[in-house]
Amino acid sequence: MDQIAILIPCYNESKTIQKVVEDSKRALPEAKIYVYDNNSSDETAQIAESAGAIVRHEYQQGKGNVIRRMFREIDAECYVMIDGDDTYPMESAPAMVDKVLHYNADMVVGDRLSSTYFTENKRPFHNFGNTVVRSSINNLFKCDVKDIMTGMRAFSYNFVKSFPVLSEGFEIETEMTIHAVDHNMQIENEIIEYRDRPEGSVSKLSTYSDGIKVLGTIGRLYKNYKPFGFFGIIALALVAIAAILFFPIFGAYLQTGEVLRFPTLIVSGFVAMASMISFFTGLMLSNSAKDSRRQFEITLNQLEYQKKNEKNL
Structure with a gap:
């Protein structure tokens, strides 16, 4: 069992993955870094391997499918999950790991919305959507999670091995949050900075279709859990x-x-x-x-x- 595992799901992130891996090494030099490539058509896997990451593959398309594979295959006391698009600074990772290893947190949420997200993000509908999703979940499930859709989180072993991954795409973050809230797992918020994607890096998130899927997931999980x-x-x-x-x-x-x-x-x-x-x-x-x-x-x-x-x- 690793003590700390950094999990990076990737799909066509050749422009940013090297920096993300290098930043991860500096922030958590004792961690093992796993990059899971999801059918990239560019050189994401090769660049990640050259940068020193352990590269594995998930051939079913979708972020939820990648996370299912990662959680199934990796054993660690603490997991740090971060996107491969270089929008999250790894400087916040040690504090998140500390909350898992020393303060019994089951999930630490990288809170973008309390810092720079609304100024850095150039897509206004994403800003609106994040606000709607956060308000919906906090009201329906009586909780106080600051950022539902963030791609930077830390998890305990117990959370990872008890979480049933049902979603296939970007609605997986919503599913994680509701699972932790409903099962009374310890959730902590860690304020992190957010920076928009560098020029040439393209988001895979569809504002409208993925937004509808997220809202559908909230309704489905509310029916199942409440x-x-x-x-x-x-x-x-x-x-x-x-x-x-x-x-x-x-x-x-x-x-x-x-x-x-x-x-x-x-x-x-x-x-x-x-x-x-x-x-x-x-x-x-x-x-x-x-x-x-x-x-x-x-x-x-x-x-x-x-x-x-x-x-x-």
Whole structure:
């Protein structure tokens, strides 16, 4: 088991990868540096290897697929994940590692949004999107994570080996954050500087399509992790629709003694039934989610025992 592993997912980053690897060596000279190339059509892999990184490959396209491969193959007490585009200064990495190794943090978030992101980033919709995503997750999951979409993070062994990677693309950062929050893992924020990509380096992130995927991921994970809240909102909405349909008919009945719109009354009844079904669905799935959290705690204990055994070998 390595003590510190630096993980760099890459796709066509030949213009910046050498500097990222060299900066990583200076910041954490004791760490092993792994570059995972994701079908690059340029010389990213060759340049990274020449710079001294251990180069491996993931042939399924997508950042989520790369992270799944990295987390599965690398064993370390602390992991530092950073993008290969040279937008994050590695000078912040030692402080992030310290929080994992000495203060029991499971995930340390490199917080760009509290420093230079909004001035350095030249894409206004990305600024807006980061704000929306951060507000949505903090409100839905009752947490205070400062930067949801950051590409610079540090992780504990327990987090990496217990995190089920389901996303294939850039929505993976959102999935990581929600997983840590919902399972009551220790999250720390570390303010880092952000610099825009150097000239000639092109972002792989699609503002609109990837933004929609991220919002879809938030909704999906809210349903999975907070089913009572999710289905409770649907139940309330259906109750409101049923009431809007029912009360005019009931008011007319009180005045005339007759039911004037039977079809509307029937629809109102079915909508009310759907509301009750949604409510009890959320209740049952909530119990299932609690059982899943209990099993997760058992898994963490097993991982801690496994880590101690590997360190002693």
